[in-house]
Amino acid sequence: MRRVRYDTAGGPLFLEECLVPTPGPGELLVRCEAVGVTLPVVRKVTESAEPIPLGGEIAGEIVSVGAAVTRFRAGERVTGLCFGHGYADFALLGEAMASPVPDDASAVDAVALVRSGLVAMGALEAARPGPGESALVTAAASGVGHLAVQLARARGAARVTGAVSDPAKAPFVRSLGADEVVAYDDPSWGAPVDYVLEAVGGELLTSAVAALAAGGRLVACSSGGGTVQAYDLLVGAKSVTGFQIARIAREQPEKYERWRQELWRLFTEGVLRPAVHAGFALEEAAEAHREIESRSNLGKVVLVT
Structure with a gap:
C-alpha cells in the first residue's frame, strides 16, 4: 500500500510503499477513501524534533477488525481520528474513536464534518x-x-x-x-x-x-x-x-457520542453544511499542507485516496 511520510523536521513529504497493517485488539483496519488535513498535524511536521506519523481524520470502509471489537464489522463505513499513519491507503482506527457514516453521506462529507x-x-x-x-x-x-x-x-x-x-x-x-x-x-x-x-x-x-x-x-x-x-x-x-x-473523548465518551449523533442529525436536516476547500490526491499531501500553512483554505482540506 501507499503511505505518506517524511524523514526530517519540516519535510519533505513523500510516498512510500509498505505492508498493509494488521489490526490489533480494539482496532479497525480501514480502507481510506478520504483523509482530513489539520493545522496541528501540519505544525507538528514543521516543529517536531523527530518525524511523527501523519495522522488525522479518516473515513472509509472497514476491511477487518481486531480482537475484542464489538460495535463494527467488515464492510461498514466509518470515520474517526487516527493517531497512527492516516495519510495512507489503509489505516488503523481505534474502535472508541470510530463513528458510523450514514448511507447518504460521502467519505469526504464525513471527514469534513465529524472531527472538526x-x-x-x-x-x-x-x-x-x-x-x-x-x-x-x-x-x-x-x-x-x-x-x-x-x-x-x-x-x-x-x-x-x-x-x-x-x-x-x-x-x-x-x-x-x-x-x-x-x-x-x-x-x-x-x-x-x-x-x-x-x-x-x-x-x-x-x-x-x-x-x-x-x-x-x-x-x-x-x-x-x-x-x-x-x-x-x-x-x-x-x-x-x-x-x-481529546479529553472529552477519553473521559466523557457518552457526551462525545451524543455530539457525534447531533452533528449527523444537523447534517441530514441541512442545518450544517460542511465545506471542502479542495480534494488533493495522496501524492499531493505536501501541496495540501501548504494550503493550510498559507491559511488560504475555505473549509476543510481533504486528501482523497
Whole structure:
C-alpha cells in the first residue's frame, strides 16, 4: 500500500510503499477513501524534533477488525481520528474513536464534518451560549471555524461575527450565516460580543479578549498558544476557558457520542453544511499542507485516496 511520510523536521513529504497493517485488539483496519488535513498535524511536521506519523481524520470502509471489537464489522463505513499513519491507503482506527457514516453521506462529507464539527460543537458548549447572545468566531473560514459559525447560528445567536486572515474570505463566511466579517488586522472588530470561539491563538488572543463585552466568555480551542493578560479579564469580568476534544473523548465518551449523533442529525436536516476547500490526491499531501500553512483554505482540506 501507499503511505505518506517524511524523514526530517519540516519535510519533505513523500510516498512510500509498505505492508498493509494488521489490526490489533480494539482496532479497525480501514480502507481510506478520504483523509482530513489539520493545522496541528501540519505544525507538528514543521516543529517536531523527530518525524511523527501523519495522522488525522479518516473515513472509509472497514476491511477487518481486531480482537475484542464489538460495535463494527467488515464492510461498514466509518470515520474517526487516527493517531497512527492516516495519510495512507489503509489505516488503523481505534474502535472508541470510530463513528458510523450514514448511507447518504460521502467519505469526504464525513471527514469534513465529524472531527472538526466535534471541536466546534464542544467549544460552543464550553461557551455556554444563551438565546439571543452574540458570538465571534476566529479562523471562521477554516475546517473548524466554518462549522462553528453555522452551529452558533443554529444555537440561537442573534449576531455572529466571523474573523478571518484575509478580507477576500468574507463572501464565503457570510454564506455560512455570519452577519459581519472582520479581518484580524482591522482596528475594530465591531460591537462587543458575549462569547468568542478562538481557534488561532498567539497574538490574536489579545484582540479576541478585547472583542468581549463585559462578562463575556472566550473559549480557546487552538494549538497556537498565546498569552492573556489577567488585567484585561479583571476590568471587564471576562473569562477564558480552554477546550480540548481529546479529553472529552477519553473521559466523557457518552457526551462525545451524543455530539457525534447531533452533528449527523444537523447534517441530514441541512442545518450544517460542511465545506471542502479542495480534494488533493495522496501524492499531493505536501501541496495540501501548504494550503493550510498559507491559511488560504475555505473549509476543510481533504486528501482523497
